[in-house]
Amino acid sequence: MDDAVQEVCLRQGSGWSFAALPPKNARDRIMSAASFLFCNHGFAATGIDTILTRAGTAKATLYNHFKSKEELITAVLEAEGETWRTWFFGRLADVTGPARTRVLAVFDVLEDWFSDPGFYGCPFINAVAEFDTNDDTVRRLADQHKERLVTWLKAQAIEMQVPDVAETARSIAVLIDGAIVAAQHSRDASFARTARKLAECHLAAVGAR
Amino acid sequence: MDDAVQEVCLRQGSGWSFAALPPKNARDRIMSAASFLFCNHGFAATGIDTILTRAGTAKATLYNHFKSKEELITAVLEAEGETWRTWFFGRLADVTGPARTRVLAVFDVLEDWFSDPGFYGCPFINAVAEFDTNDDTVRRLADQHKERLVTWLKAQAIEMQVPDVAETARSIAVLIDGAIVAAQHSRDASFARTARKLAECHLAAVGAR
DNA sequence: AAATAAATAGACAGAATAGTCTTGTCTTTT
DNA sequence: AAAAGACAAGACTATTCTGTCTATTTATTT
Numbered sequence: 001m002d003d004a005v006q007e008v009c010l011r012q013g014s015g016w017s018f019a020a021l022p023p024k025n026a027r028d029r030i031m032s033a034a035s036f037l038f039c040n041h042g043f044a045a046t047g048i049d050t051i052l053t054r055a056g057t058a059k060a061t062l063y064n065h066f067k068s069k070e071e072l073i074t075a076v077l078e079a080e081g082e083t084w085r086t087w088f089f090g091r092l093a094d095v096t097g098p099a100r101t102r103v104l105a106v107f108d109v110l111e112d113w114f115s116d117p118g119f120y121g122c123p124f125i126n127a128v129a130e131f132d133t134n135d136d137t138v139r140r141l142a143d144q145h146k147e148r149l150v151t152w153l154k155a156q157a158i159e160m161q162v163p164d165v166a167e168t169a170r171s172i173a174v175l176i177d178g179a180i181v182a183a184q185h186s187r188d189a190s191f192a193r194t195a196r197k198l199a200e201c202h203l204a205a206v207g208a209r
Numbered sequence: 210m211d212d213a214v215q216e217v218c219l220r221q222g223s224g225w226s227f228a229a230l231p232p233k234n235a236r237d238r239i240m241s242a243a244s245f246l247f248c249n250h251g252f253a254a255t256g257i258d259t260i261l262t263r264a265g266t267a268k269a270t271l272y273n274h275f276k277s278k279e280e281l282i283t284a285v286l287e288a289e290g291e292t293w294r295t296w297f298f299g300r301l302a303d304v305t306g307p308a309r310t311r312v313l314a315v316f317d318v319l320e321d322w323f324s325d326p327g328f329y330g331c332p333f334i335n336a337v338a339e340f341d342t343n344d345d346t347v348r349r350l351a352d353q354h355k356e357r358l359v360t361w362l363k364a365q366a367i368e369m370q371v372p373d374v375a376e377t378a379r380s381i382a383v384l385i386d387g388a389i390v391a392a393q394h395s396r397d398a399s400f401a402r403t404a405r406k407l408a409e410c411h412l413a414a415v416g417a418r
Numbered sequence: 419a420a421a422t423a424a425a426t427a428g429a430c431a432g433a434a435t436a437g438t439c440t441t442g443t444c445t446t447t448t
Numbered sequence: 449a450a451a452a453g454a455c456a457a458g459a460c461t462a463t464t465c466t467g468t469c470t471a472t473t474t475a476t477t478t
Binding site for chain 2: 131142143180182186194202
């Protein structure tokens with residue numbers, strides 16, 4: 001089974017991808033191919049030609065939509081972030097009950113994410129890890145993504161009436177990062193539960209309601 | 210100030226590098242240059258020629274010591290891991306008091322690490338993030354490194370007489386990973402303290418002595 | 419001093435890289 | 449039917465990549 005077939009199979013299961021079925025217009029096909037290859041094989045390691053072959057498009061088409069590889073990388077990261085957040089917050093919106101329940105549900109949703117056989121970690125963490133230490137382009141995108149997560153966490157923290165909203169949000173954020181990295185390295189989704197217990201511990205300690 | 214000068218200055222401050230002074234023999238010079246470039250600019254993004262220029266060696270010399278770039282990467286990761294562990298456990302060995310104090314001191318040592326202006330995150334986390342999802346070569350090296358850390362944590366957990374040694378070790382490991390990533394992204398060393406508080410919280414909850 | 423080992427400089431091969439450009443086909447809109 | 453635009457196929461440039469090889473020089477050892 002080659003990459004393309006595998007991707008469709010896996011992503012139909014996970015349900016947070018660009019699309020369950022292969023997109024028909026060229027731009028989306030390029031985005032989909034680039035996303036898969038960048039995230040699974042690395043940004044620098046993935047050549048334009050490889051993306052073209054996978055997307056089944058011509059080179060001129062790619063450079064008609066994106067002025068450079070760097071711009072394509074940016075577009076992919078933004079799209080990955082958008083898609084992920086929609087999926088993630090969508091799942092959390094279904095959770096009924098107080099904010100505390102919703103925050104703890106974060107780790108159940110993470111466990112589902114980690115359990116996807118095609119799980120490759122967080123694209124932003126991977127990108128910051130790969131690119132130059134002083135490359136602020138990628139760092140800004142990652143910051144922006146995390147900021148939206150932290151904003152959500154702060155809103156929950158306020159609802160939970162914790163004494164230090166920012167510190168609670170930071171704590172949960174650290175637990176999320178730690179769980180992602182641990183799960184990515186070990187391929188063991190249960191690290192989400194370890195992180196969840198730590199979150200419970202924190203929330204209990206600060207008297208979250 | 211160019212990279213080479215900067216490296217020496219910074220690393221003399223941090224004290225966990227290969228050597229405070231530039232090494233004289235060719236092999237060490239290659240290792241030192243490769244370490245710096247791989248860790249700061251990425252593994253794939255760093256070319257052999259760039260390493261040679263920085264190390265001031267000939268190409269034949271490099272390929273006389275390492276049969277390929279991949280082998281050099283492996284050697285660099287192993288050396289980085291060895292150096293880091295020596296520094297890290299050395300710092301912790303200086304901590305007096307019960308195991309609980311020693312485990313919490315982990316996060317103080319991490320904060321020092323994060324505070325180094327040349328801090329680039331954990332080479333293993335970065336390498337796993339960059340290389341192919343299915344590349345087990347790098348993953349094995351990372352596993353090996355983390356395993357040694359977890360082994361140490363388990364030993365402390367036993368001394369602390371916690372009910373579930375493995376779970377406590379996993380928890381601290383998740384906190385370490387989370388702190389590293391959060392600090393790397395934000396360049397904010399104080400995430401070590403956030404992680405520390407979470408660790409205190411866990412240890413208190415499981416009744417560590 | 420002679421012999422051996424190690425490092426230097428750099429040419430070179432072969433493949434891959436990002437990006438440009440031309441030509442032709444197909445589809446949609448007017 | 450005609451015009452317009454999107455796309456495919458692929459040639460092409462110019463650079464960079466890893467890795468090999470030769471020839472020369474420096475260091476070390478015998």
